[in-house]
Amino acid sequence: MALDRVKVLVLGDSGVGKSSLVHLLCQNQVLGNPSWTVGCSVDVRVHDYKEGTPEEKTYYIELWDVGGSVGSANSVKNTRAVFYNAVNGIILVHDLTNKKSSQNLYRWSLEALNRDQGPTGVLVTGGDYDREQFADNQLPLLVIGTKLDQIPEGKRHEVLTRTAFLAEDFNAEEINLDCTHLRYLAAGSSNAVKLSRFFDKVIEKRYFFRDGAQVRPPSPPRPAGGRQSAGRRRGGAGPGPTR
Numbered sequence: 639m640a641l642d643r644v645k646v647l648v649l650g651d652s653g654v655g656k657s658s659l660v661h662l663l664c665q666n667q668v669l670g671n672p673s674w675t676v677g678c679s680v681d682v683r684v685h686d687y688k689e690g691t692p693e694e695k696t697y698y699i700e701l702w703d704v705g706g707s708v709g710s711a712n713s714v715k716n717t718r719a720v721f722y723n724a725v726n727g728i729i730l731v732h733d734l735t736n737k738k739s740s741q742n743l744y745r746w747s748l749e750a751l752n753r754d755q756g757p758t759g760v761l762v763t764g765g766d767y768d769r770e771q772f773a774d775n776q777l778p779l780l781v782i783g784t785k786l787d788q789i790p791e792g793k794r795h796e797v798l799t800r801t802a803f804l805a806e807d808f809n810a811e812e813i814n815l816d817c818t819h820l821r822y823l824a825a826g827s828s829n830a831v832k833l834s835r836f837f838d839k840v841i842e843k844r845y846f847f848r849d850g851a852q853v854r855p856p857s858p859p860r861p862a863g864g865r866q867s868a869g870r871r872r873g874g875a876g877p878g879p880t881r
């Protein structure tokens with residue numbers, strides 16, 4: 639039986655670790671030797687909505703890993719715009735060792751939400767962020783900081799305080815991790831719980847709610863003694879990596 643699916647964009651500057659993260663999420667493996675993503679690469683994670691409850695149901699989460707090569711030139715942005723249709727959620731990825739990559743998340747999100755242009759077509763934000771631009775945003779967002787392993791112990795507090803503010807700006811939960819180790823997303827960990835909550839939210843917005851009102855009841859309960867399926871992933875699905 640075909641599963642319902644949702645589309646989640648994975649956005650951020652080139653080199654922050656988007657492909658590494660997606661590989662971890664979908665293949666449950668560390669990506670050995672990543673190269674630049676050209677265009678977009680799609681991979682799929684199998685997610686159990688409300689796992690362990692009577693409403694549990696399995697969905698495909700399509701993760702659209704958009705190459706982060708710089709470009710706010712209209713031609714580059716227009717090329718990326720084809721990936722921004724019918725999006726159900728966005729994972730914003732930044733490199734904890736690189737402040738600029740954090741700042742640029744404002745631009746990435748505004749670009750994907752198509753709010754970065756004034757009526758004149760001029761870019762409204764030059765890195766300056768206006769909270770109001772997100773006031774009516776309904777799309778679930780998640781902020782993920784990578785390369786936690788590269789932050790010296792003594793600087794962690796400062797860096798993590800900064801990223802907490804960043805996530806607050808987006809009204810999003812945040813996860814900070816090292817994409818070169820599986821343990822950061824281990825089943826049952828607080829990161830895994832946050833991730834699962836985010837995907838549940840994306841599914842709810844897509845399938846169960848419109849403008850805050852329920853449009854479709856959650857699926858009927860499963861028979862008692864449902865499957866054990868924590869953090870399952872499906873390999874090699876979707877159009878596959880483009881590299």
Ligand SMILES: Nc1nc2c(ncn2[C@@H]2O[C@H](COP(=O)(O)OP(=O)(O)OP(=O)(O)O)[C@@H](O)[C@H]2O)c(=O)[nH]1
Nearest residue numbers: 652653654655656657658672674675706785816817
């Ligand atoms: N130490 C460390 N290295 C990481 C981490 N995440 C990613 N990297 C490395 O950072 C480099 C870039 O990672 P990618 O996953 O290719 O980055 P990307 O965001 O997909 O880049 P583009 O495809 O160009 O947009 C690779 O060498 C990764 O191995 C991390 O958490 N810790």
Ligand SMILES: [Mg+2]
Nearest residue numbers: 656657674675
């Ligand atoms: Mg990539």
